Amino acid sequence: MRRRLLVALTVFAAIAVLAFAVPLSLTIATSRTQQLVLARSGDADRFANLAxxxxTAGDSRALADEVSRYHELYGENVLVVDARGTPAVNAGADVTDPGVVAAVAAARRNQRPHAVDKLTPWGAPTMLVARPVGTGVQVNGAVVIEASTARARADIGRAWVVIVVGGVVAMTLFMLLAVTLSRWVLRPLAALSHAVEELTAALPKPRADTVAPVSIAGRHGGPPEMRALAGSFDAMAFAVADSADAQRQLVADTAHAMRNPLAALTIRLDSLEPAIPESAASTFRGAGAEVDRLTALLDGLLSLAVAETPAAFDAVRSAADDRYCDAVQVVADRFDAWCSAFAAADQELRVAPSPAHADVAVAADVLAQILDVPLSNSSRYAGRGAHTELAVATEPGWVAVTVRDDGAGVRPGEIDKLTTRFFRGSSAPAGGSGLGLPIAAALTQARGGTLTVEAIHPHGLAIGVRLPAAVDR
Structure with missing residues (x-):
């Protein structure tokens, strides 16, 4: 990747330098050429006026003296011919030179002078500048100056050398910048790839029966550094996912394996109850309560492990229709099931006005299991005289079921922790495992929904369950 990045930056720098240097060089050459042409054209016009x-005067001595001094001063040849083409004054010009002959003929015909080619350091040593003598109606001869281009070509050459040197310096600076930029970009990439490799090496190896997904590098390709990073990331993600699955499976297996010994222990404790003396009865009842609490905790761990493994749900779903239910009907069923519990707790449970039906892409027993958690929490922790309300609302593509109460609520700093495993609010009485809301949240997320916990002003708590609406069946 570094090589490709350097090549790309170098090509870009070269294009930028050339895009500046080439037009500047051509502009300098054009300007110096025009400067020489204008200067020699002015001299040719002056000689044409003198001729x-x-x-008119019939005396060419002044013209000859001027041409001679010009030739001695600038070292450039000058030829003046009369109306018949006969040389009247000649200061070093070769009258047999084809270029000179053509220039004289064109000037005598009063033709527009041809545009002079742009000078270059390796161009012709001289250039011809011709002007007619007389007016456009009466041409009395021609003037031809064989101008030297040495100085102009030298000026152009020096300017081009400066531009080339500047371009080389600019390219060098661009190359240094490209190297620095490539290192700046790729150094953290290499460090990240190395860190991911070290992390992947420290993770447990995937199980042999696990099928690895298609890697990012295999799907998209890319430079070697990116492919290496993508490969390391794929390996890390695969190892982490496999470790998480293994962890959930371990929790589920452990909870399941411990239920039988706990059941046997419960039976033994029940059989020992008649033989327990009155002095040890309270201790015995406490031990039984702890066994029941441990059993409930293992049941919660098992439920959480199953809830966090969507594949487990797919294995137990029997028919496609079981994945859909009417949330309004489930809410009505849960109201009937929990009315007696809320009445016993000296609380009121009611159902808010709801739509006629609201189909969700969730099985009825799963939605009931989710709603039982906030209903159980409200009946246990809201406090005497609290009012709990069940509400169903629909929106495009979603169905929301909310359980809200005006009970004691929880502290503001504990709201975001209620869906954390084993967390229990500081105001909650003894009992409970702290797994109810995490299980409900896992069940909701496994089906593409969200579970939110919000405080109600001035006191109370609202648990919102938002699930995808079922498509028309």
């Missing part, structure tokens, strides 16, 4: 005056 026209010489024709």
């Amino acid at each position: 026209d005056d010489a024709v």
Whole structure:
């Protein structure tokens, strides 16, 4: 990846430098060429005026003296011809040179001068500048200057050297920047890949019967560094998922295996009850209560392990229709089932006005199991005189069932912890395992829904269960 990144940045830098250097070089060459042409054109026009005056006066000595001084001063050849094309003044020009002959002929025909080619450091050593003598109606001869391009080409060459040196310096700076940038980008990537590899090596190896999913690198490819990181991440994710599954399976197996010894222990304790003296009866009843609490705790762990393994639910679903139910009907059933418990706790349970029906993509027994948790908590912890309400609401694609009470509630700092395993509110009385809401949350999430816990002002608690609505059947 570093090589590709460096190549890409280098190509980009080269394009940027060339896009600046090439137009600048051409502009300098064009400007210097135009400067030379304008200067020699002015000299040719001056000689043409002097030649026209010489024709009018019939004396060409002033013209000859001016041409001679120009030739000595600049070292450039000058040719002046009369109307018949005969050389009138010649300062070093070769009258047989085809270029000179063509320039003279064009000027005598009063043709528009051709555009001069852009000068380059390796261009021609001279350039011809021709002007007609006289007006456009009457041409009395021509002037040709064989201008030297040495100085102009030298100026262009020096400017181009400066541009090349500047371009090389810019490319060097770009390369250093590209190397620094590539290291800055790839160093944390390499460190992350190494850290993921170390973490993966420390995780338990996946079981032999586990089928690994298709890797990210196998699906998308990419540079070697990215493929290595993707491979390490895939291995880590696979190992973590397998470890989580193994952990849930261990919890489920342990809870299931311990239920039989606890059941046997309960039977033995029941058989020992007649033989327990009155002085030890309270201790014996306490031991029985602890066994019952431990049994309930194992049942909760087993339920939580099953709730966190969606595949376990798929194995026990018998028919496709069992995955759908009417939330309004389930709420009515739970109201009937819990009325007596709330009445015994000196509380009131009611159902808020609801729609005629609200089908959810959840089995009726699962939704009932989810709702039993907040209903049980309300009846146990809301306090005497509390009012609990069951409400069903629908929205596009979703059905929400809420259990809210105006009881004692919990402290604000404990709201977000209520779905944490084994957490119990500080105001909750003795009893309970702290697994009810985590189990309900796991059951809800396993079916694509969410469970939320919110405080009610001025006091109370609301448990919201939001589940996907069932499609039309």
